[in-house]
Amino acid sequence: MVLSAEDALYYIDQHALAERIAFEKMKKSA
Numbered sequence: 001m002v003l004s005a006e007d008a009l010y011y012i013d014q015h016a017l018a019e020r021i022a023f024e025k026m027k028k029s030a
Helices: 005-029
Strands: none
Touching: none
């Protein structure tokens, strides 16, 4: 699979967002 720089940035951004949401949920339930 070949990603353009823009696609890669978008993918990384989506991943970071999901991680942050999971982290926030974890913090709230802790």
